[in-house]
Amino acid sequence: MADYKAPLRDIRFVLNEVFEADKLWQSLPGLNGAIDAETADAMLEEAGKITAQTIAPLNRSGDEEGAQWKDGVVTTPSGFKEAFRTYAEGGWVGFAGNPEFGGLGMPKTLGVQVEEMVYGANNSFALYPALTAGCCLALDAHGSEELKQAYLPNLYGGTWAGTMCLTEPHAGTDLGIIRTKAEPQADGSYLITGTKIFITGGEHDLTENIIHLVLAKLPDAPAGPKGISLFLVPKFMVNADGSLGERNSLACGSIEHKMGIKGSATCVMNFDGARGFLIGEINKGLNAMFTMMNYERLSIGIQGIGCAEASYQSAVAYARDRIQSRAPTGAQQPEKAADPIIVHPDVRRMLLTIKALTEGSRAFSTYVGSQLDISKYSDDAEVRRKGEDLVALLTPVAKAFFTDLGLESCVHGQQVFGGHGYIREWGQEQLVRDVRIAQIYEGTNGIQALDLMGRKTVANKGAFFRVFADEIKGFIAANGDQALAEFVQPLAAALENLEQLTELVIERSQSNPNEVGAASVEYLHVFGYTAYAYMWARMAKAALAKLDQDSDGFYQAKLSTGRFFIKRLLPRIHSLSESVRAGSEPLFELAAEQF
Template sequence: MAEYKAPLRDIRFVLNEVFKADELWASLPELAEVVDAETADAILEEGAKLTARELAPLNRSGDEEGARWDNGDVTTPAGFKEAFTTYAEGGWVGLAGNPEYGGMGMPKMLSVQFEEMMYSANNSFTLYPTLTAGACLALNAHASDELKEAYLPNMYAGVWSGSMCLTEPHSGTDLGIIRTKAEPQTDGSYSVTGTKIFITGGEHDLNENIIHLVLAKLPDAPKGPRGISLFLVPKILVNEDGSLGERNGVSCGSIEHKMGIKASATCVMNFDDAKGYLVGEVNKGLAAMFTMMNYERLSIGIQGLGCSEMSYQSALEYAKERIQGRSATGATQPDKAADPILVHPDVRRMLLNIKATTEAGRAFSTYVAKQLDLSKYSENADEKANAEALVALLTPIAKAFFTDVGLENCIQGQQVFGGHGYIREWGQEQLVRDVRIAQIYEGTNGIQALDLMGRKTVANGGKFFAGFAREVKTFMESSNTGKMAEFNAPLADALKNMETLTAWVIDNAANNPNEVGAASVEYLHVFGYTAYAYMWALMAKTAQDQLAAGTEEESFYLGKLTTARYFYKRLLPRIHSLSQAVMSGADPLFELGDDQF
């Protein structure tokens, strides 16, 4: 099994050359105070060391041992607690946190690169600190100053962790029917009672306290999602002086036995008259929680991206070393019994599929992170509004497309190994098991597609998409040179196809509401491939500029152009069959009677 090595050259290419992050940060006063190119590069270097040396070595052993539950207590696998301590002491939990409460204040464009490294190295470990970072985000945006001062410093420091408690045994996607109750108390707190399931990191031994963000309803709350409030419920109560007090009415009833991410504790959490504190406004908890969930959805998308990168590294190393058969054009290693399997077209196809989509995904995650940074830090109202619209539009694509492609890429990497890919010690079967959950949690990919198609496209008449399309057209107009024609022409065709498809669904949904759900998954994939084509056009233009200027890294940039061509010729054409499926309409889904299934 290959040892993980962070793809720093590729990360720097996207961050510094394609998106010119340092120039963007310098233009945003709040970021200009905390980060520059030198700082970012140092963080990337240290992040690469941490993930390779501390996290990756625990990946397989953590899977073999798994998290263990004993009478309410959860023990993480050997080495996890020590690695978490090292991680926390380095300030990594608060990498993008508010500096006012001890965070480092780094931009999302930088933190997504580190998240990719973590997911590549160790999925299970990564879920603990990323959930804490997400909880901090929600608290920073919606909690009172008192709550922020009392909880954020220790959470950013990794002394305390965070969790997100939404799902209940009878209530998954439909949160409006949750039963967890919150009763107001005379001291201004609330008594929270109910059961939550599938709670990542709900209980563990990594640090001294866990701060749960819990969705619950007040006794007089309106029915449905409008009646949901958000509460901060600590595992151990915090005294006025900041010290830890009594154990709260919070317990872990069990942990799930899962297909993958076995070192991540997925808990059943019971709240029995637990003391909690309101976060934000009464009956507006879902909006507050979605502040966290939108960032978490990008993070979970990056889980698919990170697994793809690790699958590629392992499969590529194996393909170069494993000898089987001869090249169809003649032996490449006549002095050996056979040639490396890298000579075979099908092996190259699988590796190039992984490489082309992973590098496009890395660019796209950086692009979405750029919009998050602009929406948070820009002082230009129009720029801020445009970024917010793009975040709303692209977040479901990042979550669902990254993870759908991530599973495909992990399976393709496994296939490169042949029979060895099915054997545990090579690591590929664990990647397949670990990445599978990413399509399910944080809103299943079908729900993400429905969100994109229904709320983000049909509901506003395609307004958000039109903004994205304008940007792509502006790029093509500004890069309309002979060398870019091979990329801009098919990109223009793909964008036109998206415009036609979007208009078709909007028009047909007016007469048949089922068209939205029937089109959603294929539409998201068409959008994903089209967005990746835009990313490859941006990268191709950058590579061409570097080659034209003269560079000592000619092979690197030529490799980018060659991979871009592969994506355009072999992967982008998938949009045509997917588009045909969308335009076949909803009727084929409903012609079969329920009794005929």
């Protein structure tokens, strides 16, 4: 297994040459000049070092050892605690956090790059700071000033960690039927009672305190999701002077034994009259929690990118080294018994598929990050609104498409290794196990597709979609020169197809609600491939502009990879589109008892 190295060259290309991030940052008054190109580059370099040298070496051993539970105490794998301390001391936990409370205030366009590196280095480790960062985001957006002052500095500093506690044994996607109760007390606090499952980092030994964000219902709350409130419930109570007080009435009942991410403690958490504090308004907890969940959905999407990149690095190294058979066109290395397998068309197909999908994903994650920055930091209300619409539209695509492609890429990487890919010591089987969860948690990919198709497209009759489509049309109109035609023309055709599909499902759904769910997964994939065609057209434009200074072949390789995407992967939209056009009827011909 090749040692993980952060793909800094490609990250810099996407960030600086495709999206011109420095110009974006300087145009956003809300950033207050917090970052420039030189500082960003230094941060990327440092992130590359800590992920490659400190975090990645714990990936295999962390999987072998796993998190351990005994009598309510969870111990993380050897080295995790020291690595987390190093990571926290570098300011990485609070990287995008509010500077008013000790965060670094970095833009999301930079943050997505750091997240990818951490996931690429070690999935299990990455989840601890990722959940803490999401907890901070919800608290900063919805918590009282008193709560923010008391909790955010230590969360940003990595002295404390955060979780989100949503799921219950009987309530996953349908949070409206949760049973956890919150009883109001005379001092303004609440006593929280109930059981939450699948809680990432619910208990561990990385930090001195753990801050849980818990969904619960007051005794007189309305039924369904409109009766959910959000509470901050610390593992240890915090005294007025900031010191830790008594242990709260909560405990980890067990940890799950999982297929992958074994170094991440996935906990059953029991709250037995634990003292908590309201975040935001009563019965508005789901709205507050979605602030965190939307962050986590993009973050988990990026998990798919990180895994794919790690798989690719190992697969390429193996394909260059492993000799097996001769090239179809004749011996390439006649002095050896056989040629390296990278000469074979099918191996190249698999490697190029990973490369094209991963680089497209990296560009798209940066694009979504830029829209998050615009929606947060622009001083133009109309520009902010457009950014918010695009974030709403694209978040489910990013979460589901990144992770679906992440699994596909890791399976391809494993396949390149042949039998060795199935053997633990080579590392590819761990990546397949680790990446698989990303399609499931933070809202399954089927739910993400339903969100895209139902809430984000059909419900507003394509209003959000048109914002994205109009931007792509503007790019196509502005780039009609022959040099880009091989990228722009297929993009235009793909967009036209996606527009037709969008209109078709909106129309059909008016008379048959089943059409939304029947079309959703395939529609999301057509959307994703079309969005990637847009990303590849933008990357091709940037690469063409630098061909005359292509000393190491980077830009030519970028164009060649883009051509592979356009010619070999973008055509997937045709079969997917036909599935959408087939409608919901084939799904409902069988009666339930006939399955």
